[in-house]
Amino acid sequence: MNTVIEKASVDNITMTSEEQNATFKKVIFRIVPFIFLAYFLNIVDRINISFAKLQMSEDLLLSDAAYGIGTSLFFIGYLIFEIPSNMYLKRVGARATLTRIMVLWGILTILMSTVESTTSFYIFRFLIGIAEAGFVPGVILYLTYWFPGFLRGRVTSIFLMAGLIAGIVNGPLATWIMTTFDGWMGLRDWQVLFVIEGIPAVLLGTFTWFWLVDKPEQAKWLTAREKLIVKLSLENENKTVGQEKSSFKQVFLDHRIHLIGIVFLCIYSATNTITYWMPTLIKEFGVKDIRHIGLTSSLPFICALIAMYLLCLSSDKHLERRWHLALTMAVGAISFMLLGFVQNDLILSVLLLTIGGGACFSAATLFWTIPPAYLSVSAAALGIAWINVLGSLSAVISPALVGTIKTQTGSIYFAFSIIGILLIFGGIIILLAMPKRLLKEQKMINSTQKNKVTGFHIPKTDSQ
Template identity: 55%
Template sequence: MTPIEQSVPLAGAIPCTDLASTYRRIIWRLMPFLLIAFIINAIDRINISFAKLRMAEDIVLSDAAYGIGAGIFYFGYILFEVPSNLYMQRVGARATLTRIMVLWGAVTVATAFVTTANQLIAARFLLGMAEAGFFPGVILYLTYWFPAALRGRITAAFMMSGVIAGVICGPLAGVIMSHLHGWLGLHDWQVLFVLTGVPAIVLGIFGWFWLTDKPAQAAWLSPEQKQALAAVLATERDKSHGGFAQVLRDPRLYVAGLAYFCIYSGSITVSYWMPTLIRDFGLDDLTTIGTVATLPYLGALAGMYLLGRSSDRHLERRWHLGLTMLVSACSFALLGFTQGHAVLSITLMTLGAAAALSSMPLFWTIPPAFLNAASAAGGIAVISSLGHLAGVVSQTAVGAIKTATGNLYLAFDLIAAVLVLGALALLIGIPAHSLNERRNGR
């Protein structure tokens, strides 16, 4: 039996091998598009961290203003995240996801033409509004096509594409900004925004013709395949109970939101401030900075694989996640003691960032273990929104600390403390016995 055949549930008299063939067809139809979309999404979020190295002088951008610009993106994102996910249930995934992609690509291109710090802040707010609902929308979209037995690894694969974006973005930004300055009369950082924004628009238009809202509408599946999928997914829905209003009364929702806030504080601070931190290590060449910036993402890919494999084998999530967060916290806390030692600083930065990034897919195995199908759309969006508050708070705080003290290491001490808080909240606030995965003996 293949791994898919071992994982898929049976649907009446439908043979397991037939279901496995159906899921492989769905994977090859949908997942390449979604993976590429998330790579572009992540690049269009973090490209500003490299653009900052050159645009700061052109538009008189202070570290504090940059922190506000990085953070206000999440304010716009949070405002529209839950409404977008709820609205997606009415208008469909195809219309929602393609609209989001075209809008965020257009805003990214427009960011190339800002001339002041305030304009950049406004552009980042609009980018957050445009992107709102993409990540939770895809998480919800996957529940329309895959049963719980497959959804974990499918979600992990989707999230790993965001880390792959980190591997790509550094060298890509370095090449563009080093060699395309003056293209069409644009500065190097302007070219970066244009060339990373256009692919989102193109892929969004393509997605309108490629995506299908639900299996029943898929012309590329046979009637028998649609019937089998409907039977499997209906069985899961029949086992669900309660809705969005009920899940809002579940304290685990807010504990999970706090834990995600703390994890996101670590991972997003790395994404937005890593090029500046690397330059503080004494490296000035843009190509070198871009290359070094890939190391945490390469480490995260290895960490995601090893953590996912171990947590699946032991059927344990909380301690795997909590200890990974503590490794990240310790690495960031020790950074201040390595000032003047580039190799040690890069090693600790890589370990801390890789651990923080590795925590993300591991975290998202926990909410589905206490959310049911009826509450998944709203519950996932609420947790995601609470976590994305970190983008507003942490980036503004880091920018203010850097401007006031000139020392970015102090900001990473703060992030270390936040990660410790998140690990403790998770381990205390979400007991293992309260998770469906544990109760079901999976």
């Protein structure tokens, strides 16, 4: 029987592949630009603290160790309330939940401009972490209500790509705001930054209430026929996996899953350190103009976009994951460990930071090709969640660790060398703990018979 077929029928109702294409094209254009913009604002408001620190540390007498602790407190609040937030979403729906999250984080970002001491800095970072908790997993869950598996992966990747775009834009944007609006309404440059970048989240959060609906059957912008097509597409997918159940034993008694989580912890330690400490590192290179710091900070994210595409293309072409990931981590490690040796050479320092940062962000993308290739369908949801929890612990540990090291040693280069050692350690683990024979790769659907929806290939379903 053909793997790609023209029609599907459920309860004597049929849909053609052309109808399916047109319907999901409509859904994509309604939902994807919105979630892309929302995640873009989420990352901008999360990491603007790294640029505000350049000036607020002087005003508040904020040490590097205190900054690191405040950054960690954000993630402590985030991790504690992530599961409750998702439970709330299931109860009241995505529209109410995402509206609440975005409006609250926007308001608290604006209120960061009122911080007057280290203690209030800690309190607000913790509260912002609570406010943002559940945003990303909430959107991922929301996408399962609208997109079947053959679209969901690519829609999710576009959603997450907004984070890299935010990384590219945030530096120049933040430094432009700080230099242009310093003194506006009597506010210091870092205070203005929080106010101006917090307002869009409040506005978009309010707009969320009027733009999103919880389920396809509630969408007034879909016809009755289109609602049915979405429903049938999701039901056809659920038939294959609906009877399988996640096994706690299958996940928690498998030592390889815990080791994979440790690898993610090593990678996330690197990306998190880059995100929150890169402006400080660039300043230590000898770049004093805040606008130049902002522009330079965009380079690793630009490098990551290019490297991510090329590495994922190669990984997919050769159906090889482990060595692609391990070698990419090694490139990041070597780049970071060499920074201390070239600290007096601005060009080489920026070059190594760009290569190292690009490698680490690319490694994060390559990493997520491995868990689905190892986990069974029944263990995938729980296994991926547990791996993500293990990795996210680094977001609590690494900022405070880097801040403490810099405060104690007076140099941030030693901290980046430790991150480099972690990357080497993680690369070795992935090679030893995850033999190639244990990874499964799904066969590609016949590409010549795929339909396209704005760049997405949608397989047709079996006629019944």
